Amino acid sequence: MEVVIDAHNIAKVYNEKSIPVNAVNGVHLHIERGEFTALVGPSGSGKTTLLNIIGGLDHPSNGQVIINGTDITNMSDNKLINFRLNNIGFVFQSYNLIPVLTAKENIEFVMLLQKKSKKEREKRVFELLREVGLEDKINTRPSELSGGQQQRVAVARALASKPQFVLADEPTANLDSKSASVLLDIMARLNKEENMTFIFSTHDQRVIDKARRVITLVDGKVTSDEKR
């Protein structure tokens, strides 16, 4: 199987000069294409920090991160931005949609940054909105959508750039059970049908139950790695 994420001995130390906090401490991680992985663990266990490091949002204090064959460990911030644009999709706990843009525009925005043609953008937007079941909300602004619907738009946005994988930080934390279930079904289907790699950080048992691989972190260290 093709390795998408290859992380060696990742460590992240905050407040190195005063009181050092080891958020992530010597983590090795190999994620293959098409995985549906949950990073679990108690608050402060380093899930989000690890997710940020493999997503290129933060630099590790130690170790090496290779994404799809490219070493991003010491990549400059500007290069990382461009790398994220073309390789990584993000889904955030608080949806983080642009409030003044419609669902279509929010999804299209990433492709605008990629300088894709209008025709290509529109085709992809309709395709993604259909996949997340929101074809009828194309011109609706985030404020007029429910939490679950906003998160589905966020998933569509994450997929718009055709990334190598999608990182989702607590995607169901703000959703009710029904919305969470719909969202998880959509992501599971995309994973199965399009072989899209998903990595979640989560506390949510519903997400853990759906995951095919569960990596448990405690105090910044991997304590178990269970494949189902």
Add this chain to the structure above:
Amino acid sequence: MIAFSWGMYKQYMRETVNTQLSHLQLHHPGFEEDHEVQYLLTNNISMMDYIRADDKIKAATARTVSTGMISSPTTATGVTINGIFPEEENKVTQLASRIVEGKYLDNEGRNPVLIGKKLATKLKVNLKNKIILTFQDTSGEIVAGAFRIAGIYQSKNTTLDEMNVYVRSADLSQLLKIENAVHEIAILLKDDSNLDVVKDKLKNKFPAVTVRTWKELAPELELVINSFNEYMYIFVGIILLALTFGIINTMLMAVLERIREIGMLMAIGMSRTRIFFMIMLETIYLALVGGPLGLLIGYFFISWTGKVGIDMSMYAEGLSAWGFSSIVYPELESGYYLPLTLMTVFTAVLSAIYPAIRALRLKPAEAIRKI
């Protein structure tokens, strides 16, 4: 504020020209230096005929002028005694319109005098009271004449009211021992733009006479006009400095309240350059909408207050001491609008640089999680 001060100065200048100095004054060259009464314009009748024949001239009047003392039973003070031809004087300076008590000078009565209200208060005299004017005649002798107060006037400049009294030219000439001569000819033009043309014409016609414009007679007024541009830019600079802080505050708030959004934009792949220009563009749009809108509101406000005036009568006493009217009619020349707008837009753009740099310093991983 600029229109307010410009309106105030313009009014002051108009008032000074129309009620005190007139556009042009003609004197004997010696009179210009020390105001001695022997420096006379002797061919004044032919001069006045020539001046009145010019269609660029609205009105002209001759005056005999002397400086001396005015005494009441209680006190005395120095004044300028203006010997006027009442009817002609009124056409040039509208002196009759400023009479607040009594009547304007006419041919009736013996030695009538008009004094300013402030002077009357200072001398503790009223209408019909007698005052004594003491001054030097053309032969250097001190002469005195008893005059009766026919009228009390009040202009917008109380300092000048306190320093000028008006008598009939014939009465003053008699005491000065002057015959068929005057000290001064004042000319009011129909249009201010003909000032230099008329001046040159009169200088050529009467080379032995000094012809001075109001700008030369009151150089401080010309200085006000010439230095207004500099004052304006200093003044605008101060306003723009305040505006800078306002815009920095607005844009900084716009950045700080959108930290999460900016973090998300960085996370999904929006470059720092694009984020910088996004904030700069937001400011430019804000300035391009707000600038002309403010300009339009300013224009209508200036036009409206320029017609109805702004009542500053609360400060009337202080303003009139400096010769300013208590009703201010703001005005701003059209040429000022464009540079002011451009300066505002430029300041707005400049002020956005700091908030934009602040946005660039955000770390996406931290910004996304900001509440």
